[in-house]
Amino acid sequence: MRVLVSGGAGFIGSHTVVQLVAAGHDVLIVDHFGNSKPSVVNRLEALTGTHLPVHAFDLGDADKTEQLFSSEQIDAVIHFAGFKAVGESVEKPLEYYENNLGSTFSLVRAMRRHGVDKLVFSSSATVYGHNPSPLVEDMSTSATNPYGWTKVMIEQILRDVAVADPSLRIAILRYFNPVGAHASGTIGEDPQGIPNNLMPFIAQVAVGRREKLMVFGDDYPTADGTPLRDYIHVEDLAAGHLAALRKLTQTDEAVSTWNLGTGHGTSVLEVLHAFERAVGRELPYEVVGRRAGDIAQSFADPHRANAELGWAATRSMDDMCVDQWRWQSANPTGYPDA
Numbered sequence: 205m206r207v208l209v210s211g212g213a214g215f216i217g218s219h220t221v222v223q224l225v226a227a228g229h230d231v232l233i234v235d236h237f238g239n240s241k242p243s244v245v246n247r248l249e250a251l252t253g254t255h256l257p258v259h260a261f262d263l264g265d266a267d268k269t270e271q272l273f274s275s276e277q278i279d280a281v282i283h284f285a286g287f288k289a290v291g292e293s294v295e296k297p298l299e300y301y302e303n304n305l306g307s308t309f310s311l312v313r314a315m316r317r318h319g320v321d322k323l324v325f326s327s328s329a330t331v332y333g334h335n336p337s338p339l340v341e342d343m344s345t346s347a348t349n350p351y352g353w354t355k356v357m358i359e360q361i362l363r364d365v366a367v368a369d370p371s372l373r374i375a376i377l378r379y380f381n382p383v384g385a386h387a388s389g390t391i392g393e394d395p396q397g398i399p400n401n402l403m404p405f406i407a408q409v410a411v412g413r414r415e416k417l418m419v420f421g422d423d424y425p426t427a428d429g430t431p432l433r434d435y436i437h438v439e440d441l442a443a444g445h446l447a448a449l450r451k452l453t454q455t456d457e458a459v460s461t462w463n464l465g466t467g468h469g470t471s472v473l474e475v476l477h478a479f480e481r482a483v484g485r486e487l488p489y490e491v492v493g494r495r496a497g498d499i500a501q502s503f504a505d506p507h508r509a510n511a512e513l514g515w516a517a518t519r520s521m522d523d524m525c526v527d528q529w530r531w532q533s534a535n536p537t538g539y540p541d542a
């Protein structure tokens with residue numbers, strides 16, 4: 205298939221591009237490099253041994269999106285592009301709604317105009333709100349911040365669009381906590397500024413860019429008092445996209461929703477200790493107060509994806525840490541500027 209990957213220079217997008225090419229797909233990237241660097245593409249081309257055409261513009265620009273679909277033959281779209289920082293979304297709600305919804309509108313409009321009928325959308329476990337784990341696809345959705353609401357809203361918009369256009373086949377993938385990196389150590393997560401998420405923060409402590417990990421609370425009702433999350437290796441997550449894309453060519457369901465997680469919760473301190481094993485030394489940390497909005501546990505029920513996609517996460521927490529450390533130690537300051 206000829207697959208358009210929006211946000212193909214981002215963390216999950218870049219790993220998925222590598223697997224798409226390996227599976228024989230022809231890949232086009234659209235990315236405006238708002239939260240990633242163009243040098244990612246050089247790394248992707250080196251890894252895949254392929255030229256990857258990149259369209260560098262903001263999908264919120266409906267005219268450019270239309271031009272892209274007019275000039276290229278496209279069979280399917282994987283839509284990763286979007287703003288994703290929870291705290292920033294609280295500060296800039298309009299920007300979040302405008303960017304995340306606007307890019308989806310112009311993309312889906314262009315798809316319909318040009319008869320492109322397969323879409324895989326990046327959603328998040330954040331849409332489960334305060335539901336108890338294990339989280340199942342049929343549960344109600346809600347959010348606690350504008351970023352989360354953009355995911356809840358886009359899911360609903362896609363379900364409505366699919367009713368109006370029965371030829372569409374849409375996969376909504378709800379990601380749990382993606383971490384790790386490609387085994388080559390040449391691509392990985394490169395957060396701009398101070399990392400919000402746990403594993404990239406620990407990796408930056410390990411490489412000496414941050415003094416110590418702040419553990420946000422150890423008084424949760426869990427075995428060691430720190431919250432449990434369902435960390436999933438980005439390579440397993442990328443494989444889930446290929447499985448979903450394959451399924452879209454075979455299904456009669458207009459919209460399918462799948463959790464992509466391992467089904468296991470790991471605590472903050474367990475992640476830290478696994479990372480210490482990967483690095484081979486202890487890492488400094490301090491327990492501080494809880495972070496607003498955090499919940500005690502979030503982990504997937506992955507059975508639907510296991511059964512319907514024939515997909516399951518296979519990599520362990522130790523694998524995730526070893527791969528994340530290989531990437532971080534080889535690229536202490538992330539991707540080069542040029």
Ligand code: UD1
Pocket residue numbers: 290291328329330352381382400401402403405417418419420421430431432433472495496497498502
């Ligand atoms: C967070 C977002 C979620 C978003 C996801 C995207 C919040 C409340 N949730 O999920 O909406 O979809 O990122 O990746 O922001 N932790 C520390 N110290 C740190 C960083 C994190 O102790 O410096 C702890 C957190 O309290 C949490 C765990 O590590 O218990 C995981 O945090 P994080 O990586 O931010 O993921 P989520 O909170 O699950």
